[in-house]
Amino acid sequence: MPAAVTEAAGARLGVLRDALAGIGTTLDEGTTCVELTRAAVRLAGGAAAVMRRTGQTISGYEAITGDADALPDARWAAAVAREAAVPALGTEPAPWLEYVGGTRPRTALCAPLTSGDDVYGVLVWERSGPPLRRAEGELISLLAERAASHIRHARDYETVNRTAGDLQRALLSEPGRPHPNLDIAIRYLPAGGGVLVGGDWCETVRLHFGRTLLVVGDVMGHGLEAAVDMNAYRSSLRYIASADLPPHRVLRQMDEISSKEAELRPATCLLARVDPGRHQVTLASAGHLPPVLIARDGEATMLPVPVGPPLGTGFGGYESATHPLAAGETLVLFTDGLVERRGEDIDRSLARLSAVRFPVSGGLEDVLDTILGRLDARHAEDDVAALAARSHIRQGFSTDAAST
Known part of the structure; x- marks a missing residue:
């Protein structure tokens, strides 16, 4: 393999490693979502946001990085977030759904935030200009997967935190x-x-x-x-x-x-x-x-x-x-x-x-x-x-x- 190709691959790997390390630095779910959208924009440009899912409740666009007006129709993203499911064992579906529409050429996708048996929402990303390359989509999907794991930990921590706090307040009140x-x-x-x-x-x-x-x-x-x-x-x-x-x-x-x-x-x-x-x-x-x-x-x-x-x-x-x-x-x-x-x-x-x-x-x-x-x-x-x-x-x- 030519040295230039090897060097370029190493540089991309270093960028990806830094992006992954910058996601989940705290046990706060909101902070993790902000870190995710910032990492996605740094890697692929454009704009990004998160729609969080709790049960069947879907939030609006949150943790927006970039131009909010450039993001695709929120109704499409909400539908994806509501219907997203964890892939069945042995299946390999596409890790994202692309969006086509609007008045100007653009590429958009929804990458589900899945960890274990749970779906925590979707990462919504958009970019004007050239079509999305598969490698870019896989990278963004990998970021979403990493963020989902940290969101799961954040929600588990919040549950334990709330239970312990309720118990202590009841005992001390x-x-x-x-x-x-x-x-x-x-x-x-x-x-x-x-x-x-x-x-x-x-x-x-x-x-x-x-x-x-x-x-x-x-x-x-x-x-x-x-x-x-x-x-x-x-x-x-x-x-x-x-x-x-x-x-x-x-x-x-x-x-x-x-x-x-x-x-x-x-x-x-x-x-x-x-x-x-x-x-x-x-x-x-x-x-x-x-x-x-x-x-x-x-x-x-x-x-x-x-x-x-x-x-x-x-x-x-x-x-x-x-x-x-x-x-x-x-x-x-x-x-x-x-x-x-x-x-x-x-x-x-x-x-x-x-x-x-x-x-x-x-x-x-x-x-x-x-x-x-x-x-x-x-x-x-x-x-x-x-x-x-x-x-x-x-x-x-x-x-x-x-x-x-």
Whole structure:
């Protein structure tokens, strides 16, 4: 083969390789369609657009590259998109349909966006001038095939993303009802600002005598599986906490139950039983970071708590610690995504949180805004869940009533 021919073939292969590499750079379907039409126009000139198909619903021209007025009759393209089917096994139909019509000589085609057993629409391409060569049609069809594969992945990702997000929102939307003597605010931020969630969660459980159990937990891992396991831990917590056991015994029973579920992922958990009547909080931790206490003057300190092993290990060994909690003071429970930074010692991370000073007259939402802002939580590498609580004594409620 002559060297010039070999060199030309190599150049065309390089152009095709670059075009294919530029399609599907993200998991966003719209972006993939734009990349497809741009690649088609770079390879063959003219104009290109996509008509997407979802079920039997066909979109109009989208992701247009080039002169939109030069594209063929949209009714023809819509009909092709609606009737396109995946080729039967063993058949080799033409990979595109050519269009003839209009007031000036031109070449147009529809290349179905097929992947597996699904059709996601068509790539519509048009060019004035010389007829379409078969090699050009095969290249454009190859681009459409590559884009369809990425569109399939994008739609699968969106489905999982939406399912996980719906599950997490349902679980976080109603974390329980604390007693009226306790104000609560909760925030949840997925890592990277996305929707796909992990196993971070918050909960509040009403107990007897005006006490409320506050809970924050973190199942190891991310995504739908972690969210499902989080639901299992949350259900277990609600059931066990209804018996009004001390926090360390709640953790002990949760650990016993979860350790018998082989497929359940380990989780950290922090319990805080707030007793406004006695002005105190009792803490117990299963491998979780301690809470921060914000005094009425805005100064923050970490409350020490005995740390036992994560839930699901079956080791047990949990203890409780009780601290004063005056009316008007704010207790904040959080998951490690709030403070942990890659390559940084955890003590330094917690010291950064303790160094934050808070407005004296701020509400709970202001407290969370300050924490998330000062620690740049929206750019955290892990999911962040935070629960802020502040007790106050209602008129007619007394310490004697709480101790009855």
